[in-house]
Structure formats: structure tokens, C-alpha cells
Amino acid sequence: MPLPLMILVCLCCLPALASGESTCFTANCHRAIMELKHLHAPVRDENCLACHVRITTTHPILVGNGKSFGLVAEGAKLCEKCHDALGRKRVVHGPVREGKCLACHRAHGASGEQLLDVGDDQTSFCLGCHDPASFKGQFMHGPVATGECTKCHNPHESSEPGLLPAKGRDLCLRCHADFAKAMAAATVVHPPVSERPCTSCHTPHSSPAAHILKKKMPDLCTDCHEQVARKLSEATVQHKPLQSKESCGSCHSPHFSTTKGLLPNTEQEVCLGCHGSDSLGSPPLSNLKKELASKKDLHAPVKNGTCDSCHDPHGSPYGKILKGPYPAQFYAPYKEGDYDFCLSCHDKSMLKFPETTIYTKFRNGNRNLHYVHVVHKRKGRTCRACHEPHAGDGLKLIGKNGPRFGDWRIPIRHTMTPTGGSCAPGCHRKFDYDREKAVDYLKDQKK
């Protein structure tokens, strides 16, 4: 440098540098720093020497390739001059552990707060290092969708895995406060909810399954509920809600409930929630709400509100998702075992003996009229030929309208007396029966 020029530079700069005044940010020098939106405090205070130290006397004139200013310390040590030291907790973010504060933060200033070049959406910033795969699911956790990674993660360090600021469930319940309140009042809590982290079932970022579940239902549920898995695999008759989008969640409240079986209401209310409509299925299934309304002659399980006494809501190898064998047709050739479903509650011996005084009151003398109707090699009348499965209009679950028989409903027209009764259905002429004084049908015919 020519001597006159050197003298000029010295006259302009050195007095300012020597006094420490804010002359680093002149129109010609380091101007861009001051234009940053959020400035590091020392920068804002123009206290450059808080971090920097002059290592040559030639600044701003560079001599050779060397720098004329350096840092007062290296890496995190520099930041720790003012900021508390980090990295003492169990889990430390990688850059913090390596002392690379500048991996995330800008030294002088940044477009965002916390010296980060980040807006409200932190996603792209964090995914600069982190694998984006788990953030691409169709269903996203709210904070992930809005890019608020630091809502659930502490960016520096934590005593919890995953840099979480609190223990798993406690962290979740900070936002899901209504959930926490309702759970405290619940009498039945799903064990994974009370005993395990929420991430047992949910993925915290995103998932291809609704409700950010780890797997779609029922697969997620059957991982633990093996018995249900077995039933589902063996079922030839399936309960449709299980195959729907909501699957298990169609009937169960997966977290907690006040009802056994994690049902959101009583069992019957849950069932009638769907089966109380005229438009369920094609052709539509019976509207059970209407069928049961104001009837007193209820089948005991219906009366007790336990639909699952007869039906298996998870599927079954038997028609109408019944829990045991029962002929699907109106007439069925009788075979022992075919009626095991009904006979699991009702006495098996009812269909065993043509003569009895014990197993049924539907008899003429000792002649077992249940046996007469059902135990037939070719044309056994199934239970539904006379009895309604859910509710009847009088006694013995016999309906006023009678059973469906194609386009017709066969009237049963059954009456009862203290020792017997009569029946004049659409099947045969009127017959009386009497347990104590048997009616002679042959004599009747001769008349």
C-alpha cells in the first residue's frame, strides 16, 4: 500500500476502533448485519468485541489471506460467555452436544426470533437435518401440521427421550386437557392409556391411518386383542362396522368410558344406535328400536340389554353373527347340534324326547309338541317359525304378526290356558293341546 493511502486509513478508522464506538456498521462496512430483522443483543448494542477480538492491526485492510478479527472463544464456549451452558441433561440435541450452536442459530441476527432463520412453520428448518419420512402421512398431528416442532420438543436438551419437555402422557395432556378431565371421571380406562405412553397406539407426527394411529384399526387393536384377531380370521359372517373406516372405533371408545367393554353407552344403546333405523343395509335390516318399543314380552338377553349374549359383535362363523349354530332357513331337516345356539340356554332335552313331562309345557299329555314341530327329518320347523328372537306381543315370544315367510307373515294365533292352549296358525287348522287331559286328535278328525 502506498504510504499516503495508509496514513489516510489510519486517520479515518483507528481512533474509532480504539474507542470501541459503533463504527463497525458503516455504510461501507458490515452494513448487511444491521439490516437483519432480529439482532443478537451484542450486535444490537454494537458491542462487537463481546465476541470478536482483533488479531492484527491492519483491519480493515487485509494482509495476505489472514483475518484481522477472530472470536474470543470457539464453539459453544463463545456462547457460554453470556448464555448458560447446555448439554447437562440426559438427552441432548446433536448440534448442542457437538457445541455447534450455529448449526441452528445465526450469530449476528436472523429473520426469525431466537436468532433462527425460521418463520412460524419450523418444519422445513428441522427437516433440514431430520428424516422427513415420518412427516408425510395423510393424517398429521396438529403441531406437526402447523410446523410447531418446539411445541412438543425442547430444541436443546431434555431429561425425556425424544427431547420432550415432559413425560409422554403429561406432555400430551398439556394440550388435550379436556381429554384429561374426562378420563379422570371415567370408570373404565383402556390399560394402554393408563399404563403406557400414548405412542403405544399413536404416532406423534403423522400416519397413513386416521387418528394418527400406528396402524389402521382393527390391525392395531388385534395386536393385543389376540382373541378378537382369531375371531375375525375365523368369521365368515362379519359385523359391518368392523370393516368400515372407523372399524373398532365404531362401537368402542378407545381411551375410556363409563361402561364395561369401553362402550360409549350401554351395550343396547350402542347396538340400537345403528339397528334403530329403517335404512340399515340392503334389503334393510329390522328396525329393532321399533320392534322392541313398548313390548313387555322380551327375550331375556334383550331384557337384560346384553345383545352379545346371542350375537358376537366381532364376527362369527354363524348367520346373523350368532354365537352358535342355528339353521339359516325357515325349514331345516333336524340334526342334533344344529340348534346348539338356542339350546345353550334352553334345555337340550326339549328336542331329545318325543314324550316328556319335564322339558316343555308345550305338550299334549306327555307328547312333546316342540319335538313334533322341530325334530323332522325333512321339514323341521326352526324356532323362528313360531317365536320372535327379540320380543313378542303376548307370551313365549310369539308375535302378533307372525314370522316372515317370503311375502307373507304367517299368523301364529296361539292362546294359552292353565293346562295347555291352542294354536291356529297359517300352517294348520286349529289344534288344542292339554298337558293333563290329552286331546285325541284322531277322534277330533273323525268328527
Added chain:
Amino acid sequence: MQQYRRAVMLLISAMVFSGCSGAKTATGPVFFPMAPNPPRVQYLMKVSNSEDIEGKKSSFTLFARKDQKDDQVRHIIKPYGVTTHKGRIFICDTGGGTISIIDPVAKTFLPLKGNFSTGKLRKPVNLAFGNDGTMYVADVERKEVLVYDPEGNFKTAFGKDLEMKPTDVAVDDKFLYVIDMAHSEIKVLDSKSGKLLNQIGKRTETTDGLALPSNLAMDGKGFLYVTNTLSGKVMKFDRDGHLLQSFGKLGDGFGQFGRPKGITVDDAGRIYVADSAHQNVQLFNEKGRLLMFFGDPGSAPGGTMNLPTSVAVSKENLDFYQKMADPSFELENVIFVINQYGSNKLSVYGLGHRKGDELDPATGDIKAKEQQSSADTKK
């Protein structure tokens, strides 16, 4: 040398005589089955005469009294059947031609009040009670069923015209079921009038049936169980006479019978069969699977049996009998067994379990601790 021989002879004779000197005396509680199996039955007591119940009375008196006869010891001579009703024990004594009525809690041992005149028993073998307390007694010598009111007064007798050999009876709310050994069938009579209504259980060409039936029991559901001396089978019928179940055969194996006699069913459905040939009582579950047996042949004290003919089971007065049981043993049922001979005419046993043994609620069996612990170890 001769002295030595004499000493040896003395020693041998001492050993022989000590061996023959009588039955082993029970030194502690007698359990069945034997250890190391967990105990299920404990022998509790025996009754052979009124002193066993009422205690010994002094026979010394300075004056003859009118009621002195009541102080005499009453013996059970040759009993056959036993039944319990409202905590009392009723023993049919074929030898004495009477029924001994024992109240172990009140400590009374009385004869049947109406056993005289037209109500005089000749050879009573078994008896049963109706719901109203009426007592029906099968008398094989009179060939009738004698009916007594709840106070023990004779009311009437059924079946003189039926030419039967009634060996046992059971009653429900309407009907009286009588084992007719002579015709190998069960006669169903109207329990009020004695009218013959039905005959059931008879063997036909196509169906199995009774073969020299001896004893009858009715369970809580109204099913009838009959022991058959000729076929060695236990048969279960419904009240219409449908044969529902049959198990056992003649033989000396487990679950087989020599002369099956007394039979009873407890409220858990366990079937107890006394066998006067094997001289034991075998217990079966409701499916006819052998659970265990107890009693050994003999007349020694301590649970042996001598021609057992009848067995009854009860839950009444359980606290009273619990006092006789080992402190470690908790009673569930009390079992009464009649021995025709020997000093234990009535032997009383308790069915139960060791305190702390866990029972399977489905079967009533003890859960094996060893199995439990080995299962835990495998885990």
C-alpha cells in the same frame, strides 16, 4: 444253646402276637387320599349306639324309676340306609326293625315314634323326605312304602298290591319314586295317594335299563341316579324314565364296582357310590369321571368300612362337624356312611380341603400347587 433257642422262640412269638394284637390305632387325623396327595376327605367320627351321641350315663341307682328304660343304651344293630333331614340323621336299622333318629347337635338318639301297630317296621332299608317333611320308608319285608308325618306318626302305607320289593325311595313335589328290585324298575307313585302312575327305567330289547337295582338318589335338578347290583352300572334317568347317562361296570378297577349300593349326589353334582364289595365310597363328577375314593376294608377305627350299604351327604351343621376336623382342614360337605357290620355302624367323614389350597371354581377340584409353581417357573 437251648437257652438261646428259647429266647428266639419267645422273641418270634412276641412279634407274632404283637402283630395280631388288633387294629392299628389312629394316632392322628385320617385323611383320604393319602399323602403326598392333598387331602379331600377326613374321617371325623363314628356312631354305633346312643352313648356315642348322648354320652355315657351312670347306671348306678338306688331306686328303680319309671323312666329307667330311657336310660338304656340303644344300639344300632344292622343298619342299611342313611338319610339326613334338617340336620338330623335317620338310620334304617334292618336288624332292629326301627329307624334311629340322631340329632348330633342336640345330642339325642331316638327311635321313630310311630313304629308300632300298623306303622311297625319290619325291615326298613331306605327312606326319603318330601318337601312337607313327610317321611317315606321302603320296607322290604312288608313290601310296602310306609308313610310317616313330620312328627314321626304313622299315616299310611303304599304298594301292598304292587307285589314289589321296595329297596329305596325318592320324592319330588308330586311323585314318589320307588326302586322295585323284584321287577328291576322304578315305580312312580302319587306321593299323596300312593296310586301307581308309571313304571320307568326297565330294560327293553332295544334300550339298556335297570338290573337288580338297589339304591336311588335324586339330585337338586330332579334327576334320578340308580345303582345296579347285577350290571355294576350307575344309571342316571330323568323323571320320565329317559336314560341320560350310564357309567361303571362290574370289576375291581378304578371306577368299577363289586356291589354298588348306596348313592347320593351333592349340590356340586358329585356322585358318591358306596360299594359293599370293595368296601369304599367312590366319588365321580357329573360326567361320571372318577374323582377319588375313600375308606378301606376292615373294622379297625379310623375310617375303615365294613359292608357299607348307604351314603348320604349334607351341608347342614357344618360348623358342628368342623370342630372335629383337623384345624388345617376346611369342610365343604359332611358324608355319612352306613356299615352293616363292625363297630362303626355310622361313619362320618368330611369332604373338604386344606386351608390355603385353591379350588377350581368350575370343577371344585384343588388346583395343584406344583403345577402352578412349575407354570410360573416356565414363564
